[in-house]
Amino acid sequence: MNPLLNPKLPEPAYKEEFTAGRLFTYRNPSDLTLWERLYVPEVLRGLSITGSIFFKNMGLWLVWLGYWARGRANEAPRGAVTVYYPEEERPDMTKVNRGKHILTQRLNGEPQCVACYMCATACPAWCIHIDAGEHPDPAIEKYPVRFDIEIDKCIFCGYCEEACPVDAIRLTTDYHTVDYLRERMVYDRDYLLSWNPTKVQQEHVYPGGEPRRG
Amino acid sequence: MSEIKTVTLTIDGRQVTVPAGTSVLEASKVIGAEVPHFCYHPGLPVDGNCRMCIVEIDGARRPPVSCATSCADGMVVRTDTAAVKAIRASVMEFLLVNHPIDCPICDKAGECMLQDYYMQHDRKRSELRDEKVHKPRLVKFSDRIVFNGERCILCTRCVRFTENVTRTHELGIVNRGDRALVEVAGGGSLHNRYQDNVADICPVGALTKTDFRFKKRVWFLKHTDSICPGCSRGCNVVLDHDKNEVVRVMPRFRAEVNGHWMCDEGRDIHKRIGVDRLLAPRVKLPGREGGATPEEALEAVAEVLGEARKTPDRLAAIASSWGTNEEAFLFAKLFGETLRTPHMDVKSDSDEGYPEDDVLHTADHNPNRAGVVAQGVVPNDKKGGLGLAGILDACRRGDIQCLVVWGPGLSGHLPGGESELALVLSKVARVVYLGWKDDPVARLAHVALPTPAWAEKDGSYTNCDGIKSTSVRALDPPPGVRGEIEVLADLQARLKGRSYGRTFRELAAKTGAPLPPRRPAPALRQPSLYRHASGVARP
Numbered sequence: 114m115n116p117l118l119n120p121k122l123p124e125p126a127y128k129e130e131f132t133a134g135r136l137f138t139y140r141n142p143s144d145l146t147l148w149e150r151l152y153v154p155e156v157l158r159g160l161s162i163t164g165s166i167f168f169k170n171m172g173l174w175l176v177w178l179g180y181w182a183r184g185r186a187n188e189a190p191r192g193a194v195t196v197y198y199p200e201e202e203r204p205d206m207t208k209v210n211r212g213k214h215i216l217t218q219r220l221n222g223e224p225q226c227v228a229c230y231m232c233a234t235a236c237p238a239w240c241i242h243i244d245a246g247e248h249p250d251p252a253i254e255k256y257p258v259r260f261d262i263e264i265d266k267c268i269f270c271g272y273c274e275e276a277c278p279v280d281a282i283r284l285t286t287d288y289h290t291v292d293y294l295r296e297r298m299v300y301d302r303d304y305l306l307s308w309n310p311t312k313v314q315q316e317h318v319y320p321g322g323e324p325r326r327g
Numbered sequence: 328m329s330e331i332k333t334v335t336l337t338i339d340g341r342q343v344t345v346p347a348g349t350s351v352l353e354a355s356k357v358i359g360a361e362v363p364h365f366c367y368h369p370g371l372p373v374d375g376n377c378r379m380c381i382v383e384i385d386g387a388r389r390p391p392v393s394c395a396t397s398c399a400d401g402m403v404v405r406t407d408t409a410a411v412k413a414i415r416a417s418v419m420e421f422l423l424v425n426h427p428i429d430c431p432i433c434d435k436a437g438e439c440m441l442q443d444y445y446m447q448h449d450r451k452r453s454e455l456r457d458e459k460v461h462k463p464r465l466v467k468f469s470d471r472i473v474f475n476g477e478r479c480i481l482c483t484r485c486v487r488f489t490e491n492v493t494r495t496h497e498l499g500i501v502n503r504g505d506r507a508l509v510e511v512a513g514g515g516s517l518h519n520r521y522q523d524n525v526a527d528i529c530p531v532g533a534l535t536k537t538d539f540r541f542k543k544r545v546w547f548l549k550h551t552d553s554i555c556p557g558c559s560r561g562c563n564v565v566l567d568h569d570k571n572e573v574v575r576v577m578p579r580f581r582a583e584v585n586g587h588w589m590c591d592e593g594r595d596i597h598k599r600i601g602v603d604r605l606l607a608p609r610v611k612l613p614g615r616e617g618g619a620t621p622e623e624a625l626e627a628v629a630e631v632l633g634e635a636r637k638t639p640d641r642l643a644a645i646a647s648s649w650g651t652n653e654e655a656f657l658f659a660k661l662f663g664e665t666l667r668t669p670h671m672d673v674k675s676d677s678d679e680g681y682p683e684d685d686v687l688h689t690a691d692h693n694p695n696r697a698g699v700v701a702q703g704v705v706p707n708d709k710k711g712g713l714g715l716a717g718i719l720d721a722c723r724r725g726d727i728q729c730l731v732v733w734g735p736g737l738s739g740h741l742p743g744g745e746s747e748l749a750l751v752l753s754k755v756a757r758v759v760y761l762g763w764k765d766d767p768v769a770r771l772a773h774v775a776l777p778t779p780a781w782a783e784k785d786g787s788y789t790n791c792d793g794i795k796s797t798s799v800r801a802l803d804p805p806p807g808v809r810g811e812i813e814v815l816a817d818l819q820a821r822l823k824g825r826s827y828g829r830t831f832r833e834l835a836a837k838t839g840a841p842l843p844p845r846r847p848a849p850a851l852r853q854p855s856l857y858r859h860a861s862g863v864a865r866p
Contacts, residue, residue, distance in 0.1 A: 246541065
């Protein structure tokens, strides 16, 4: 019952709520102490916390500069927990992270896909576009002439992977989908088929060439 | 007239009264008890080979097939007992023994009876441990039909179609047992004009249309009730479209017009929509040359007609036989009542297509000549009005000052074709063209206004037997193109004529058009695996 609608109920002093596994406490303005209600001292206290972290990080950064000048940047103590992407990447990325798609291949390099449109049907973002064609081999019969994924629309839900009856589409852990041009963010059939595990470990392959830096 | 004899029977505990001779299957449809069936089709003779429609009848020695059992007085039928369900499940099991279950690459998936009935009546794994029987696949029965023997369940619907509807007898079953196959007699190919129907009535994906093959999965299609404008039969059809493009044309059951069928020419009718379109208005009047907006072009037409109004005897209007009744109604009112011209007639827009036959196709390749005439687009005999030939002769003599042509195909009425048309129109001071095709008249006219194709507008059509059918707008017209109803109503208003309405629904009351049933709005996306994806009643 909303306490505002029923004034008979006593107003709780604070509210506790579990959100994302953490206990949050919300306090009403009425139970702040006089010191807290003065406002300015508490603001200054907050500034002192952020300020001390800032100066600590800056000091550590100066230390880091010294290490870097001697060519031993890796050994320097780290201040903030920020990961300097894209120069650095998190080492603790989960193995089941859903990232870029690939199309699996038959032994001769042709797509395993039979253009059944199940992934396009299941896709909640409608980002998969397929055109089917008649395959010269009557045993295969149907294959995708065009298979485009608009990676900028994709929400990486993995439904396409789940809907596929022939295990033709998979999501890899590679999350490097950024680009400066929308046109380059449409992955075509040949790009999706060009996936090669050894190549991915060495470098990130972008469709239409390397993105322009800053 | 003698009274129709009826019988009363009980189906699933409910009393049904049907005409004598009705099959139990049809009678159970009346109360909504769906009896599953493969080989039965209301447009074909009963065969009773699939055994899926078995029901229990009290007093019968064994459960009979409901499609081949006539109703009798006092009959007690049960369609959902445990025994019937067990029989259906085992029939399904047998049908699926050699079925390849290649639904991912099968075009029928989504509207396949085998798929639907598997989900409703079987839902178990195959117990077959041996290899399935392999049969010929990708057999070209003709340029239009591809046959896959492995998917076929041998219901003989297609065979009965060629025997009884087209009476061409091309198809037959050869061999027996698990080697049985549908084949074209004598190793030839299907040669009738109604062959696409065999793919429609095929309950599985054994017969597929080359045209629709791999084009689109059926659950992406939207369905709009329309008519086929290929000939004056005006077959009732459903336009299956997606992304503003018609992908296929399917017949819609209408007993008095086309029954369950339509011809192959009608299947291709949607391909004419994008060809030779007039997309933007053209104005070639002095002082108004160059590109014109639709609004300016309409103003130009109003100006030309306002000028012609002073001498109504020298104004002539030729109507399109592809126009709808509502448009023809407004056309007749605008020219007959407001502008008072006696010279009005209807022309043929198209003469391409199949010649007449005794199944459906008629000799007139225009859908609505009868309707346009019935709405009053006829020469006014009292004032010495001229017919089409008379109008063209008068143009040639220079007696006509303003000629309004609605729809393409005028050059087909002149023996000399396009060159003669140029000669005739050069004698006319002002030519106005209104139509969806980029016709020679559109190139010669002083003002040419684009209009939508039939699939892009609402309207009713009267076929050769005087039966009215309504066609619902399926596609969006090209940008800036306004329908004839709107254009004619606008002209009527600019010329200070009476107002009769600006929409199809307003005018339908005046022309007696049957209003289309409102279909439920389609779901955003309908990947339904359990129901018939098309949402239309299946025969």
